[in-house]
Amino acid sequence: MPMKKTRSLLVLATVALALLAGCASLQRMAKNAFKKPRLTFKSARLSQASLSDATVDLTYQLENPNPLGLSLASIDYAFFVEDKQVVAGTPPKGLNIAARGKSDLVFPANVKFADIVPVVQTFLNKDTARYKAQGSVGIQTPIGVLRFPLEHEGVFEVPKVPQVQFESPRVSNVTLQGATVEFPLVVKNRNSFPLPVGGISGALKVAGASVGTLSTGDLGLLEAGSTRQLTLPLNINFLRAASAATALRSGGNAQVKLEGQLVSGGQNVPLDVSQLLNFRR
Numbered sequence: 001m002p003m004k005k006t007r008s009l010l011v012l013a014t015v016a017l018a019l020l021a022g023c024a025s026l027q028r029m030a031k032n033a034f035k036k037p038r039l040t041f042k043s044a045r046l047s048q049a050s051l052s053d054a055t056v057d058l059t060y061q062l063e064n065p066n067p068l069g070l071s072l073a074s075i076d077y078a079f080f081v082e083d084k085q086v087v088a089g090t091p092p093k094g095l096n097i098a099a100r101g102k103s104d105l106v107f108p109a110n111v112k113f114a115d116i117v118p119v120v121q122t123f124l125n126k127d128t129a130r131y132k133a134q135g136s137v138g139i140q141t142p143i144g145v146l147r148f149p150l151e152h153e154g155v156f157e158v159p160k161v162p163q164v165q166f167e168s169p170r171v172s173n174v175t176l177q178g179a180t181v182e183f184p185l186v187v188k189n190r191n192s193f194p195l196p197v198g199g200i201s202g203a204l205k206v207a208g209a210s211v212g213t214l215s216t217g218d219l220g221l222l223e224a225g226s227t228r229q230l231t232l233p234l235n236i237n238f239l240r241a242a243s244a245a246t247a248l249r250s251g252g253n254a255q256v257k258l259e260g261q262l263v264s265g266g267q268n269v270p271l272d273v274s275q276l277l278n279f280r281r
Helices: 003-033 120-124 242-250
Strands: 038-049 053-064 070-081 084-088 101-112 128-141 144-149 152-157 163-166 170-172 178-188 195-197 199-206 209-215 220-222 227-237 252-264 267-279
Touching: 038 101, 038 152, 053 070, 053 128, 053 152, 070 101, 070 144, 084 101, 101 128, 120 267, 163 252, 163 267, 178 199, 178 242, 195 252, 199 242, 209 227, 209 242, 209 252, 242 252
Parallel strands: none
Antiparallel strands: 038 053, 053 101, 070 084, 070 128, 128 144, 128 152, 163 178, 170 178, 178 227, 195 220, 199 209, 199 252, 252 267
16 A cells, blocks of 8 residues: 555544544533433323313423533333322423523323223212322433433312302292292302303202292303302292292292202212292282
């Protein structure tokens, strides 16, 4: 091999070795300068709920102390309620994580109560339900993919059936055959979150006599802790409700009983309201 060509090859090899050594040094410098991010559990809350299901959002906070952004590389996640696995969602892979800042990673899980217990009404009588999250997330960094565990256990508030009660009815349009009675109904959301109420309906008895049915129609979304007042008119025939006629004609006390159902999120919950009320003229 000619001397000139040999020298050229030696020069190229020397340059390549220098470049490799430089890259290795740069990699070591980058590894030493990189600070490991910190993943911590932040909160668990119901983002939406009804009497049939609820969405539980578990939020983790990732603190990135480095001057460059990172991204979410992989997710392995499972969510359990009362020891039963439910459908869980995850943040999208490739999600950008801000440099020198904190980013929230939200893991939503939809909990259908009918999948947790055989009788939903029994579940709704609980104050809280147990949950467990497990899995890991992988964060893409200049030194490779770092994995962080997602282990966490806690409880969330179980939706409560709204409180339903009557106020004193008002009697009007009294004739020999019957009267119109306006029944004020108060519906209170006892939860710390909004609750949709599709409606309340049922058979009504006054002084033990069946007098007809009451229906509110769709009440929409009841805000947390709010109260909705309704007035439901009903025409009552005295011949069909002879035992209630005295109270309805002249005013006085009578037992009122509503047996029906309350609908929320497609779930029908039995409703039984019984009160001694004063009928006003």
